[in-house]
Amino acid sequence: MPSRRRKREIEAATAASHAGQLEREAERALGQTKAHEQEAQLLLEQTQSNERETHQVRQGAIQLLAQTQASERKAQQLVAQTLLHEQDAQRLLELTHVHEQEAARITPRPD
Numbered sequence: 575m576p577s578r579r580r581k582r583e584i585e586a587a588t589a590a591s592h593a594g595q596l597e598r599e600a601e602r603a604l605g606q607t608k609a610h611e612q613e614a615q616l617l618l619e620q621t622q623s624n625e626r627e628t629h630q631v632r633q634g635a636i637q638l639l640a641q642t643q644a645s646e647r648k649a650q651q652l653v654a655q656t657l658l659h660e661q662d663a664q665r666l667l668e669l670t671h672v673h674e675q676e677a678a679r680i681t682p683r684p685d
Contacts, residue, residue: 576584
């Protein structure tokens, strides 16, 4: 049976070995934590970049919408003008027909 001194030496050696193992595990965990922090920093930077890009795209979309609306208003104006021109052309055609009839009535016919 080992002596008390030998038992304490074995317990101390076991405790030292266990402490060394815990220290290595702590160092490994610290390394993993640093790697996770770096990954989190990269993700944060990417997120911020994505947010800036999203803002730019949103601004571009707003500008395109405004341009589209302006184009639609211009198209509506052109349609209205075209309708007026068609009405004017119809009136001119009617007047021309009336003038032709009047000219035919006034013009002497060769006998």
